[in-house]
Amino acid sequence: MGRINNMMMLAVAMIGVCLAAVDADASVPVLGEEYDALLSVTPDYTDDPPVRVRIDPALNGLAVTQDLTFDVSVQNLIYEPDAAESIPGGYASDKRRANIGHAHLYGSLVSDDYHVTNLFTGSHTLIPTDPATPDLYQIEVTFPEPGEWLLMVEVQYDDHTSRIRPHPQQWGAWDAAYVHVVPEPGSLALLGLGAALMVRRPGRRRDRPR
Numbered sequence: 001m002g003r004i005n006n007m008m009m010l011a012v013a014m015i016g017v018c019l020a021a022v023d024a025d026a027s028v029p030v031l032g033e034e035y036d037a038l039l040s041v042t043p044d045y046t047d048d049p050p051v052r053v054r055i056d057p058a059l060n061g062l063a064v065t066q067d068l069t070f071d072v073s074v075q076n077l078i079y080e081p082d083a084a085e086s087i088p089g090g091y092a093s094d095k096r097r098a099n100i101g102h103a104h105l106y107g108s109l110v111s112d113d114y115h116v117t118n119l120f121t122g123s124h125t126l127i128p129t130d131p132a133t134p135d136l137y138q139i140e141v142t143f144p145e146p147g148e149w150l151l152m153v154e155v156q157y158d159d160h161t162s163r164i165r166p167h168p169q170q171w172g173a174w175d176a177a178y179v180h181v182v183p184e185p186g187s188l189a190l191l192g193l194g195a196a197l198m199v200r201r202p203g204r205r206r207d208r209p210r
Contacts, residue, residue, distance in 0.1 A: 018174075022177075038166045044098035046166050049076045051102075051155050051173040065184050066143045072126060072153055072175075074135050077101065081124050085159050096157035099175075102126075103155050105139055110148040110178075117144070125198040143181045152176045 009093060040050060056071040080101040085093050103126045107119040119141050126137035154174040157163060163173040 010183055012187065016019060040165050042164065043096075045098050045157065046164055047076065047099050047173070048166070049099075050166070050170050051075065051077045051099060051101070051163060051182070052171065053153055053155050053173055053175045055151070055153055055177045056176045057177075060178060061179070063180045063182055066139075066181055067184070068143070068179070068181075070135045070138045071129075072103075072139055074103075074137060074155065075174075077135075077155055079103075079126060079137075080158075081126070083158050084152065084156075087160055090158075091160050093159040095159045096161065101155050101157050101163070103139075104151060104160070105141060107141075107143070107151045108150040108152075109145070114154075119143075125153075146181045146183050148181050149181055150176060151179060 021057050039046060052075040053117055054073045056073075059070050078100045079102065080100055083100070084102045085091070085095055103166065104120045105119065105125050106118045125139055127140065128134070129136050129138055141151075152174055153164065153176075154172075156171075165172055
């Protein structure tokens, strides 16, 4: 009995320690944000403040159809898609400006060993939603085929290169999400109707009067 009481007291004590550690006012310290000293040794096209991109978190893990529209939020970016260099000739041409650029959408069919395809449909990948929310955009995409896809949205320089990070503890100007792409409902309905007709047709022939 004493052993049980000791175990109960230990459990209560551990719960107390956990509750004490979960302070409503506590926050995880943000590291890598104070990078002024590093800016003096980085190129003049270094973003200051850093460009941030976030795919709507609700998208991650969802089952979606092959035609998809989803939200993307961007911070500290002047979006100038018309200024993007033509490719392939303009790739890595050194046309890079701080806090200015455009976006690409990439996708990887997970079953294809993470080979990446460019789902980019033109320099106007980000579609403005409302002048009142200038940092909120949408992306429209049509997936080539069903399956589990890893999506990545990246804001790039005018020459289509990735933006540099002044500090390793900063995210790059990209974000990713997994989605499960299923056939369009119309396709499923047609497949189901066809299967039903194939199953029922022999029965109707047997019941037909001779």
